[in-house]
Amino acid sequence: MIKTHSHANDALVFLHGFCESTKVWEKFAKPLEHKFRIILLDLPGFGQNTQNIHDYSMESMAGYVKQQLDEMGVKKCVLIGHSMGGYVSMAFAEKYGNMLNGLCLFHSSALPDTPEKKENRNKTIEFVEKHGVATFMESFVEPLFYADNRKKLRQEIEMMVQIGKDTPKESITAGLAAMRDRPDRTEVLQKLKCPVLFIFGKDDGAVPLEKALEQCYLPDNSMVNFLAKTGHMGMFERPYETRKAIEKFAETIYG
Known part of the structure; x- marks a missing residue:
């Protein structure tokens, strides 16, 4: 799904993580729409983009x-x-x-x-x-959240579980293999000409x-x-702190 508006040259492109979709960004990115051109993409195999996947790697994505x-x-x-979206x-x-004015690794890594x-x-x-996607999703999502946040974010956790359950098994297994096989890209980070924003959770x-x-x-x-x-x-x-960080970062780039 693509959201866009009239700001032609100040695009912020959001890539979701593993077992996610553009839904994780919709509410988050909305307040940025009046300042930037917001583009949300479903990566191959996820969300609305589940057509055939043959060659599955970070490079092909x-x-x-x-x-x-x-x-x-x-x-x-x-x-x-975000996460796998950062690997991509x-x-x-x-x-x-x-093509990059800037890069944000949002809970992600070049390692x-x-x-x-x-x-x-x-x-x-x-x-x-062996056990299928639904069983996997029941145990996969909750540990991604800091323990004390899980109760109040029950709705968001359930939304993510549902996004995952709607994902084809092939996308999940191919995605896991692609993440496993990705190379070290710290040198890319070192040579990058554009500014980089890192967002990390201390309990990630x-x-x-x-x-x-x-x-x-680097x-x-x-x-x-x-x-x-x-x-x-x-x-x-x-959401407030991370959105502000992205907004400030984009403003330093786009003025």
Whole structure:
């Protein structure tokens, strides 16, 4: 699904994470619409974009994003990637860096999976194959949120579980394999010409704090937000702070 408006040259492009869709951004990005051109994309295999997936990798998804932007006449943008969307953003930065005015890694990383994480991806693939998507989603979403936030964000958690349950099994297993096999892109981060915004949750099990610290000094120009009592889902856990961070970042770029 694509949201757009008249600001032609100040695009913010939002990429969702694994087992998510544009729905995770809709409410979050709405207040930014009066200042920027907001583009929400469903990555291949997710949301409304579940047509056939043959070649599934971060690189092919980055190619899909490029194709969509070309079709919309977007020559340059600020790319905001949540989690897996951040991995796609890093692949995009490597191939099409000249199209970036800025890059935001939103609870994401340029680092590859550790051997332990790769092993976990394999176990998860086996689990999904054996028990199905619905069973997997019941246990997958809640731990992404900081423990103390889970009760008050019950509705958001249920929405995410539902988005996941509506995702084809092939998208989930192919997505897990693609994340497992993605390369180290810290060098891309180092060479990037555009400013980079990092948003990290201090209690994010998926992107541990020490891994976050390892990379936030790599770009020439970076802004970093560490959020206390926040897990992996800042757009729900800390919507005001994370939206303000993105708005401020985009304003420094677009003036």
